[in-house]
Amino acid sequence: MATLTVTTWSLEQTSPTDLRPATAPEGDVRVVRAEVPSPELSRFLYASVGGDILWTDRLGWTYARWQEYLARPGVETWVAYDRGTPAGYVELDPQDEGVVEIAYFGLIPAFRGRRIGGHLLSYGTARAWDLEDRWPELTGTKRVWLHTCSKDGEHAMANYRRRGFQLFDTKVEEEPEAAAPGPWPGAYPA
Template identity: 80%
Template sequence: MSTAVTTWSLEQTSPDDLRPAAEPSGDVRIVRAEVPSAEFSRFLYTAVGGDIRWTDRLGLTYAQWQEIVERPGAEIWVAYEKGTPAGYVELDPQDDGTVEIIYFGLLPAFRGRRIGGHLLSYGTARAWDLAERWPDRVPTKRVWVHTCSLDGEHAMDNYLRRGFRLFDTKVTEEPDTPAPGPWPGAHA
């Protein structure tokens, strides 16, 4: 059996497109993970994407994962609530001044608490000013992201409210597979 999955691609073409969300109340901080760590990156990936079928990186070796996080200009920004990782944004810069928000999301326990809009706003702003931290990179001219019908119910609305505009839609058939969860048996 298979499921029709719709993937939407969205973009901003100017830093002026960004419409930031209000900061959430409480002790929420966003910090860049400056030490490239395959282990930490994989933890974030599985913790955020485990229940929404993120599987494309699960087959990577340690060396492949480390290569991704060590790419010059690649950045991971992590939201913490009271010292606990709540979610992350991973930026993947291209040589032409395009930056893709390649992964973005919250751990299930932190969804619906107004952290996501703030994290997306912050991560998008960091995509726009990425060249300030990486002098060998060309200035950002475009920030883009994709989301799909398997992502959280508020994902598309969050992107639109932050000023992203739709530029492509694709529908594909994907095999019905259960969400892997962050580890076997994590979700009933």
Template identity: 75%
Template sequence: MSITLTTWSLEQTSPADLTPAAGTLGDGIRIERAEVPSPEFSRFLYASVGQDIHWTDRLALSYEEWTKYLARPGVETWVAYDRGTPAGYVELDPQDDGVVEIMYFGLLPAFRGRRIGGHLLSVGTARAWDLADRWPDREPTRRVWVHTCSQDGPTAMDNYQRRGFRVFRTETEEKAEGPTPGPWPGA
């Protein structure tokens, strides 16, 4: 079975483009960097956030492929926690020429609609802009970009635009539905 999928690419070209979420995080909510690369944790976040919005591109990755990706200098995972429970994440993927992609961003279904996403995206975007401060061999960030699609949550596009991202490309394609998330063999 296939679906029509629209993908929007959005960008910021200056740290001044970022409009942080208003207000403060609720009690018990914190956002911190997962500094120890963990394929198990990253796959848990990916599968848990993406299960109902059909994230499938990484489901076939082996443990070794996850390990290799996470070990790349500058790849960072920032996690939102609600009283110690993972609520969502943003993954930063450094690219050439001072470009950082927000590769994945989202909340687990139980944490959506609680105003966590705007704060998580604000922190993740700010950390994309100052990535070179933590990775000295990296040139300063000059562009942060992200993509979202018609399968993402109904507030995704609005959240990106409220944070100051601007659409620079729109693509539409027919796509086959992918597999259901689950652990990799041997997990």
């Protein structure tokens, strides 16, 4: 089986003052929290955003597994809408000792390159920093982190750096080569 060399970079912010927000895009772009845990919505966003960049780790999750994950205190899904249409999302996953991971972030391919990503990342990062306001049972956020890899979009790393994230780890691993699953066969971009 063929393999693919994948570089994974981990980045962090250690203070809310590290965040350098992007300018909001023009037009009717809104970011809204999906307050009702919905495996259907989360699976749709995951497959639609990650289908062309080889997000596969959650494709095998059962409905019950999605439900269990989304019901954890502090797990939040924030969805960007462009004129009422889902354009992308950011998923927050609180961890021990005031750490919040931006577990997933990205845009559906048709919405990339329209200045929505920087705004969504800024908004999601700010919500990671104020997570305790909505979940008082959690420890206040002391660190926000995420990872990106060489399979992600070509502008991902630059966006993270422009928002104030600093590199703290790099790993290079071999992974089995796989075809991009897409949200369905023939989906954009063809």
